[in-house]
Amino acid sequence: MIRDYIRKELQAFKPYHAAFRPQKIKLDANESPFALSENVKNKLIQWISNEENIKLYPDTDSTELREAIASFWNVDVENVICGVGSDQLIDCIMKVFLEPGDRVVMPTPSFSMYGSTAILNHGVPIEVKLNENYTYPIDEIIKTCNLQNSKLLILCSPNNPTGNRLPNEQIEEIAQNVKCPILIDEAYGEFSDETMIPLIGKYSHIVVFRTFSKAYGLAGLRVGYGIGAKEIIDAIYLTKPPYNLSVLSQKIATWVLQDEKVNQERIEYLKTERENLIQELRKLPNIRVFDSDANFILIETQDLELSEKLEAREIFVRSFAASEGALLLRITVGNKEQNKILLDALKVLIQ
Ligand SMILES: Cc1ncc(COP(=O)(O)O)c(C=O)c1O
CATH class of the missing domain: 3.90.1150.10 (Aspartate Aminotransferase, domain 1)
Incomplete structure (x- = not known):
């Protein structure tokens, strides 16, 4: 069987x-x-009418899109990685940091894919319950990471499904007391007033993931990205599949991002x-x-x-x-x- x-x-x-x-x-x-906006639609129609444009493999490093993201956030291109949705990057980060049985700490309730992706990558999800009003139990999160010798901590801000964000000040408190890599999932960051992206230079163990699926209206195209210090981006790169983003996804996401x-x-x-x-x-x-x-x-x-x-x-x-x-x-x-x-x-x- x-x-x-x-x-x-x-x-x-x-x-x-x-x-x-x-x-x-x-x-x-x-x-x-x-x-799609008229502007992006017109670019797409023009681009697709050139039959040369899809017969070759895409740029495996999504360079043009990464450059656009880097310029948008005022970081270097080496600080950016792109994935087929941020889902793929969540998978890549677990693949690179988890040995069988390693713990991944995640406040709950949150995005269900964290737990299932950890299991798929031989990891063990450790859930820390949010407080009754869905605020974050900061001390409990720090304590759990240290006691469990966690290999990854995931903080979703604004959090899905509760909608509240974890203030940067509290993320910094956690980052100062937890050694393992920390993923800040900002899939809904465009709707919030705060982001950890400007602080990636200060915390080399933090990586921020964002997506084009929500605010940018490209859920059907599957494009996400991560921003962090070169060291953590290089680490995630180890498990990024080749040619992961189609040439169409790279193009449309670049145009959409520039449609500020x-x-x-x-x-x-x-x-x-x-x-x-x-x-x-x-x-x-x-x-x-x-x-x-x-x-x-x-x-x-x-x-x-x-x-x-x-x-x-x-x-x-x-x-x-x-x-x-x-x-x-x-x-x-x-x-x-x-x-x-x-x-x-x-x-x-x-x-
Ligand atoms: C918190 C969170 N992270 C990541 C994702 C995945 O987004 P993507 O479409 O970029 O894979 C979602 C999708 O619902 C989400 O809610």
């Missing part, structure tokens, strides 16, 4: 699954509601929508609405069927089990029309 040959720790493993429903009111995966005015307008639009949505949600009875520094909002409800009720109206959000008798819903901030449809539905469903 093939099953007998599967690694023991993967016998009961569940591969990542996410529902695929592109045509609906899709507020379940924190994607952007915006399509459009990006800023879109981010501001979504931040304004987020605050409006939070305000409106707070007027509804019987739900708890958390603050957010991301492009999604977490709510807690006692109605365990609320997610199904929304689905019946073709509105898709992400649900998580909370404490007994409660359900957490993570709702992506969409465009004005989507947000109105969502609110109108919730006004009827929540009494």
Whole structure:
């Protein structure tokens, strides 16, 4: 039986699954509601019409895109690595630092891929529970890393699914007391007012991951990047697959990043929508609405069927089990029309 040959720790493993429903009111995966800008679309049409452009392997080092990212963040190109989504970089960083049985410390609840990618790479996820209000137990995180001799600490800020960020000051406190590599996952960083990127020169064991899947609207293209001191970027490079980003992904991501005015307008639009949505949600009875520094909002409800009720109206959000008798819903901030449809539905469903 093939099953007998599967690694023991993967016998009961569940591969990542996410529902695929592109045509609906899709507020379940924190994607952007915006399509490619006219400017980028025109560049793409022109580029694709040259049949020479896709017949060769891409630049394995994504140099043009890395240069654009380096220039955007005012760092050197050697401080940047690109991956097929930040998912690939999360895999690469675990591949390079984990020996079988090594511990990876991660506050929880957070992005589910951290735990599963650690297991796939023969590591052991060690979860540190966030405080009741989802703030970070800083001392506990430091203590756990040191006691467990962790090989990697992952801090997601703003955190998925809770939406709050971990202030730089607290990240610095952790970094000063933890020796192992620290991954700061800023997948939602564009929606927040703080980033650790300017501090990578001060902490050589910190690497920041970002993505084009959220604020930049390129989830379908799969592009992510990491920024850190040369030493940690070189380390992650050891496990980066060759030719990982397609030539199309490299091109489009470069053009999108350079479309700065459009990006800023879109981010501001979504931040304004987020605050409006939070305000409106707070007027509804019987739900708890958390603050957010991301492009999604977490709510807690006692109605365990609320997610199904929304689905019946073709509105898709992400649900998580909370404490007994409660359900957490993570709702992506969409465009004005989507947000109105969502609110109108919730006004009827929540009494
Ligand atoms: C916190 C966090 N990190 C990373 C990712 C992966 O992003 P990408 O599309 O770049 O692989 C996600 C996607 O939902 C996320 O929420």
